Amino acid sequence: MLNGSVTKLRYFDLSINSFSGVIPMFIGSMTWLKYLDLSTNFFNGSIPVFIGSMTRLSMSHMTSLDYMDASYNNLSGRIPSGTQLQTFEPTRYTGNTGLCGPPLAKYCPRDKELEVAPFVYGSEGEGEDDIRIWFYFGGGTGFEIGFWIACGALLVNRRGRKAFSRFLDISKDWVCVKLLILIAK
Known part of the structure; x- marks a missing residue:
């Protein structure tokens, strides 16, 4: 397991490298993290969400996160629902053709319809x-x-x-x- 100093990181920038594979599980344990940039790498798989005893390693429990960019990777699957990860602008997920679900306008397979229309930044609403x-x-x-x-x-x-x-x-x-x-x- 990680020592306490790594879990208390506030800024973690891995952008513009050639990292590949899945997003490391330990990132989910960095609950103090405010800034996370994983952009422009070769990460693949889904955004880590774990069930059961591993939930503390889930990125959905990173409640201090103010900025996250996972653009231009090879990520796929649903963006975890009911989490802070859905509050970031859709541009933070650009370049991941396999990602789906809010805040993106792309539906996930087996979705009938998104119950709430995704928010599109920069557009004027009818109201x-x-x-x-x-x-x-x-x-x-x-x-x-x-x-x-x-x-x-x-x-x-x-x-x-x-x-x-x-x-x-x-x-x-x-x-x-x-x-x-x-x-x-």
Whole structure:
């Protein structure tokens, strides 16, 4: 078995080498691992998921993992379901033609249908169009109501109308003076 110092690794980068064979079982015991890069190698087989007494060696128990890249290998099989491995972008599994299941859009053999459609990064959902329509509708309606409240108050209130007119005259004169001073300089 591995000693404690290896199991407490936080960053493990094996990318761009010529490693081949299956993904080593001991990687699943690195529960403190935050960064794992296995990309651009010749790993084959499936992503390690073990049943029974070996479950502590399963990559599905790596709950601290913030970044994982297994792209451009020869991996196959289902990406373990109900795990953190399904939360990574589909590009982290690119180049593994045999991999299937969420987050990839590729169905696994014997799957009738994926119950939840896979999330495709960078695409707009249908709901975003509805939100955008309601945003513009609400903004336009709010502006119109606010405009007519301000205009209505000026039309009804004689003193307010005179004060606003004086404010506009003073502001216009101030802008003209500043503009003439700027031009004169």
